[in-house]
Amino acid sequence: MRTRTGLLAAAMTAAIVAAGCVAQEDDPPAEDTSAAAEDWEPELVDGELQPLPDGFPDDDITLVNVDVAGSRDGIYARDLQRILEDISPVDITVSDEPATQGGTVYAMADVTTRPGGTEGYYPIISSMPGTSTDFLIEPIEDDLGLTLEDITFLISTEVHPYVIAQRADAPWGQSFEKFVEYGQENPGDLRYISHGVGSGQDLAMEWMLSELGIEVQKIPGEDSVQEVAAVAAGEGDFTMNRPDDISPVEQDGRIESIFFSSEEVPEAWADIPGVASAKDYEKFGLPDASWGVVLGFMLPAEVPDLHERWLYALFEAATETEQYQQRGETVPALQLQLLSTQEATDVAHDAYDFAGPIVREAGLGAEENE
Incomplete structure (x- = not known):
């Protein structure tokens, strides 16, 4: 399967489908399956x-x-x-x-x-x-x-949710607020290991960086495990990725979560003062958005x-x-x-x-x- 980026603008398909749906005069009327679906009730x-x-x-x-x-x-x-x-x-x-x-x-x-x-x-x-x-x-x-x-x-x-995780020895500490301050004060210094290019995680991170006015060095990764490992090894400063891939590495002390795209910080991280979530968007001047x-x-x-x-x-x-x-x-x-x-x-x-x-x-x- 090949992957290439592209903005999809073609609209001819809809017209073709619509034309193909025109029945001949002699065609029998179609069964009203939607009405049957509404009347049906599951039976266990x-x-x-x-x-x-x-x-x-x-x-x-x-x-x-x-x-x-x-x-x-x-x-x-x-x-x-x-x-x-x-x-x-x-x-x-x-x-x-x-x-x-x-x-x-x-x-x-x-x-x-x-x-x-x-x-x-x-x-x-x-x-x-x-x-x-x-x-x-x-x-x-x-x-x-x-x-x-x-x-x-x-x-x-x-x-x-999506999670922003950083290398454990980051100079600003385990704090999303300090991460933002560092990024704004040091344009182009942070190394961002992205989850590919154009994935959901990457779009969410690109949106957040743009809204926060943070310039980074973007290094596209190949898969979640490799991307998290790169940050843990110090080859990058942060990634936005999946909690199931981040959690085992975080338990080893090699990486730290600082932001969750869920409304609340999940219970396992709720007691860490510097960890933020979507409920904190307003504090950072971010508009409401749902990612995950x-x-x-x-x-x-x-x-x-x-x-x-x-x-x-x-x-x-x-x-x-x-x-x-x-x-x-x-x-x-x-x-x-x-x-x-x-x-x-x-x-x-x-x-x-x-x-x-x-x-x-x-x-x-x-x-x-x-």
């Missing part, structure tokens, strides 16, 4: 979700993880797989399909070519903001002819409404189990939060709208890189 018998009247599902449901098995998303998939064994009437499998940045939408496009792909048998793990902002960075419309409207953001079940991994599942928009409803009920039932609730106690900085299909869609579209100007200002779009 002895804790097992019953199939739909049309027989769905009658084959394995495969959770598509666009990362390696041991990644955050890979563990998420396997946790849900174990929980769903007692809820689903069919087997739940996991398919690890590692891809580069932007690969989630490419995986969805591939899913539509598989048997059952447009029926709902392949839910794809997705961070709603990350997937939507990929359309700003990657040439998805040009490559695939897809837009955000071709995705159903089915459900989100949890939020992982809003994790859940997406589907191709072609999946029938009733199948969407069934899959939503399946994942919702999983989140209500004690097993799933334990994730909030074992995954660093995790916030359990259930979002409906409409709420997840709103998050995705809001992130796209908010990130557009940031992408252009940072020079990450196609127009700036042609």
Whole structure:
């Protein structure tokens, strides 16, 4: 899978799709699946979700993880797989399909070519903001002819904040306020190990640096583990990254967290005076903004409404189990939060709208890189 930056501006796909949807006069009227979906209510018998009247599902449901098995998303998939064994009437499998940045939408496009792909048998793990902002960075419309409207953001079940972590021997100490002061007083001195270029973490950090008026030396990394290790080794001064990759290194005393994009500082860091969170934006003159991994599942928009409803009920039932609730106690900085299909869609579209100007200002779009 190739990765290249680009601002997506093509609009011809919508017109083509619209033209293709015009039915011939002799075509029979389409079944009103949306009305059927609204009338349907989930039925659990002895804790097992019953199939739909049309027989769905009658084959394995495969959770598509666009990362390696041991990644955050890979563990998420396997946790849900174990929980769903007692809820689903069919087997739940996991398919690890590692891809580069932007690969989630490419995986969805591939899913539509598989048997059952447009029926709902392949839910794809997705961070709603990350997937939507990929359309700003990657040439998805040009490559695939897809837009955000071709995705159903089915459900989100949890939020992982972004974390700014610095080298443990930073001269300003473990304090976001002192970090900001140092950066403002020493333009170009700080070395920023970014999570790639144009990722959700990178966009959030670029936004914050711009708003705070801090100039840095940007050193793009290759993956979260490498980026955190580079900061711990003193090859960079800070990174914005994932708490699950930062936490083990922080426990060894080689790196320090100073900021969380969640509203509150997570409990494990709440007693450290210098650690800040989104609730402190006003103190630093930052506008309100929501950043982080809003994790859940997406589907191709072609999946029938009733199948969407069934899959939503399946994942919702999983989140209500004690097993799933334990994730909030074992995954660093995790916030359990259930979002409906409409709420997840709103998050995705809001992130796209908010990130557009940031992408252009940072020079990450196609127009700036042609």
